[in-house]
Amino acid sequence: MNSVKSLKTKDLLGLQGMSLEDLNLILKTAHSMKEIFTRPVKRVPPLLAKNIVTLFYEPSTRTRTSFHTAAKMLSASTQSVALSTSSVAKGETLIDTCKNIEAMGVDALIIRHSMAGAPHLVAKNIKASVINAGDGFNEHPTQGLLDIFTMLEKARTLKDKHIVIVGDIAHSRVARSNIWGLRALGAKVTVVGPPSLMPKDIEKTGAVVSYDIDKAIKDADFINVLRIQKERQKIGYFPSIEEYAQLYGLNSERLSRAKKDVVVMHPGPINRGVEMTSEVADSLQSVILEQVTNGVAVRMAVLFLLLGGKK
Numbered sequence: 071m072n073s074v075k076s077l078k079t080k081d082l083l084g085l086q087g088m089s090l091e092d093l094n095l096i097l098k099t100a101h102s103m104k105e106i107f108t109r110p111v112k113r114v115p116p117l118l119a120k121n122i123v124t125l126f127y128e129p130s131t132r133t134r135t136s137f138h139t140a141a142k143m144l145s146a147s148t149q150s151v152a153l154s155t156s157s158v159a160k161g162e163t164l165i166d167t168c169k170n171i172e173a174m175g176v177d178a179l180i181i182r183h184s185m186a187g188a189p190h191l192v193a194k195n196i197k198a199s200v201i202n203a204g205d206g207f208n209e210h211p212t213q214g215l216l217d218i219f220t221m222l223e224k225a226r227t228l229k230d231k232h233i234v235i236v237g238d239i240a241h242s243r244v245a246r247s248n249i250w251g252l253r254a255l256g257a258k259v260t261v262v263g264p265p266s267l268m269p270k271d272i273e274k275t276g277a278v279v280s281y282d283i284d285k286a287i288k289d290a291d292f293i294n295v296l297r298i299q300k301e302r303q304k305i306g307y308f309p310s311i312e313e314y315a316q317l318y319g320l321n322s323e324r325l326s327r328a329k330k331d332v333v334v335m336h337p338g339p340i341n342r343g344v345e346m347t348s349e350v351a352d353s354l355q356s357v358i359l360e361q362v363t364n365g366v367a368v369r370m371a372v373l374f375l376l377l378g379g380k381k
């Protein structure tokens with residue numbers, strides 16, 4: 071908390087191209103932030119007098135609540151723009167909306183949008199910090215960071231650790247942010263899913279592609295299971311949900327053939343019985359709720375390093 075460091079950038083838009091120094095700084099700061107959870111008074115003052123607004127053009131439970139909780143723990147004031155009752159419903163553009171919010175003295179805008187690149191566009195047009203809370207299929211950087219933070223709580227280093235990401239890789243911003251961050255830290259990443267949900271050129275990220283989950287998870291240290299994003303699938307990418315669950319779903323029988331100490335993760339929300347059975351989601355190997363807790367610590371670190379770290 072006495073850090074005099076801050077991120078080199080005004081915004082947090084993605085993990086692609088983030089310097090190792092910034093990546094490690096966020097992870098280290100998140101570790102300090104998590105200690106605040108254990109205090110009887112879960113409040114510290116570094117962002118007192120800072121105004122933070124969340125602007126979500128897509129639904130969210132975890133990310134939005136987590137950002138608000140993180141900001142409040144750092145004593146910032148927060149507001150959420152409700153899109154259905156805002157002037158977005160009257161056709162106001164994204165940039166006009168953000169410029170108007172900034173004109174009220176806002177220090178950081180946290181944006182989720184269905185269009186890849188929307189937060190980047192806003193960041194170019196306003197002086198306030200912009201944090202990407204998920205843009206289309208592109209990135210979800212704080213989810214990537216909290217996943218990596220959770221893995222680092224289980225393993226001292228991620229160098230040469232094997233992380234298997236399972237599911238709808240094509241539509242997953244979580245997969246992309248995980249891959250960029252994990253590769254930067256020297257982890258081996260395998261992406262596995264049906265060919266129809268595997269994006270072209272994903273190997274260029276350094277990830278290895280597999281279509282056989284049983285083979286891929288055999289020596290995995292972490293299995294990060296993705297949600298099947300029904301809302302982004304305009305056509306059927308697999309014949310039926312039952313078939314997907316049978317071929318790629320993580321169940322106890324399949325998991326029993328992986329390493330005994332393999333850690334199971336999921337960014338949420340879970341389609342129980344589709345990408346993962348309840349037995350696996352609620353098992354001792356699952357750290358899904360730890361991921362949610364760590365999300366607050368990581369978002370505190372990001373807000374602190376963007377808005378308060380220089381002080």
Ligand code: CP
Nearest residue numbers: 130131132133337338
């Ligand atoms: N993991 C995640 O982004 O969850 P929400 O959509 O609920 O924010």
